[in-house]
Amino acid sequence: MDCGYFDAGVCRSCHWLTTPYAVQLARKQAAVAAMLPEVRWREPVASYESGFRNKAKMVVGGTAAEPTLGILDHDGRGVDLRECGLHDPRLHDALPLVADLVRAAGVTPYAVPERRGELKHVIATVAPSGDLMVRFVLRSSEAVPRLRKHLHLLTDALPVVVASVNLQPRHTAILEGPDEILLTEQETLRMEVNGIGLHLRPQSFFQTNTEVAARLYGEASGLVDAVAPASVWDLYCGVGGFGLHVAAAGRAVVGVETSEQAIDSARLTSAERGAEATWVAGDATAFALDSDPRHVPELVVVNPPRRGIGPALSAWLEASGVRYVVYSSCNARTLAADLERMPSLVPRSARLLDMFPHTEHHEVLTLLSRA
Incomplete structure (x- = not known):
């Protein structure tokens, strides 16, 4: 798999990438x-x-006007990786629209060095059918009304069947907190595996x-x-x-x-x-x-x-x-x-x-x- 991020030294998570x-x-x-x-x-x-990951766990950085979706560098600043080659191509299509929603809702990314801001992570999961689940990990519920208001930017353009907010108020490496706020009527993403439709709720574990x-x-x-x-x-x-x-x-x-x-x-x-x-x-x-x-x-x-x-x-x-x-x-x-x-x-x-x-x-x- 060729990866410009790896070649540029921006991301080395796939540390065996150069090995056949x-x-x-x-x-x-x-x-x-x-x-x-x-x-x-x-x-x-x-x-x-490549293209095998059904889930994108993206750290949000940058600003509300120009959010990054990817990882943090050594200084805790956002590095955009929305074209990561590991992700299912349908996640590539979704992530730019997620960034548009963040801009429209005016949600400030969380700045780790300053411990300031709201949006920590975006987690997007795609089912074999193409249906999507999108989760926003926030420090508080302050931005929830704005995300609800602008959610149509995702649901009008993509088969997003489940969207939610997870609340993680602590400054910690733990990805998410215990509280989940649904933004859609549907609660589960149906993952068809060997003819069995497994239902995933926002905090459910499933192999990536x-x-x-x-x-x-x-x-x-x-x-x-x-x-x-x-x-x-x-x-x-x-x-x-x-x-x-x-x-x-x-x-x-x-x-x-x-x-x-x-x-x-x-x-x-x-x-x-x-x-x-x-x-x-x-x-x-x-x-x-x-x-x-x-x-x-x-x-x-x-x-x-x-x-x-x-x-x-x-x-x-x-x-x-x-x-x-x-x-x-x-x-x-x-x-x-x-x-x-x-x-x-x-x-x-x-x-x-x-x-x-x-x-x-x-x-x-x-x-x-x-x-």
Whole structure:
């Protein structure tokens, strides 16, 4: 992928960009295999090299009259990256109109060095259908009426189905706050993945590479089908991507996730599909530890954050009698640590799925079965 921003030294986030993609993929495969040397590895799943990101997380800088959408330089000033080659081309079409809306509404970008201003970030997400969700991260609700007034500049020109304001008043590196104000009647963006319409609310997590996410869910579903469990738990289920793919085979599925918004989304998709699944808002580890040992599932899917599932849930799985685990990990190092805590659950196969070209980040899908 050619990138003028990289060549000019403006942005170096894609630090492997000058490495041929085939070499990147081989390097990642070697790195994860070194951390999990006893696993039988299948052929890695490659990504498109450009245009693969369904989400643009843009720091807003500059002025209300001339906003920048991109990153901050070393001095905390805005650098415009709205033509980033990683983004789906439909995001390229949207971002200039987002900047027009910022100008029309007179929303002052937040200046990090001075800790002054209102608009911190713009987050735009595109679905396979082309529909868009656009979020504005503000310090306060002061500019909300003006954004509402001028929102038609986006909705008249683009298929923006969800728009919202997130309030993050603190001077912190945390991207967003807990409070969300909807600017549209519609609350969810429908992400069609393998024929399943997953509903995303503004604060819902979804993989940023839709094509590889579809492969990930499909691969996991194939692993589950191969061992044919009657019952499945989907822990850290998010909006239900894994659980809904598995529930499509008519199995008893329980999904657990801390985010109420994500659980509401999973319930909505589940109801639309007529899937017999139960969705629980709560901590995955606490759910497992508090469960009735007489009614553990045959298979557990886990898709934890980078820290992994940790000692408590690993110990529970080791002692539980669960026959199979499908573990989706974005950090092979913590995956390896978790596997060491579960010696009775033996890795049978693993596959690297490249969600994040041009970086060392990776996704690994592993099937474990009880020895």
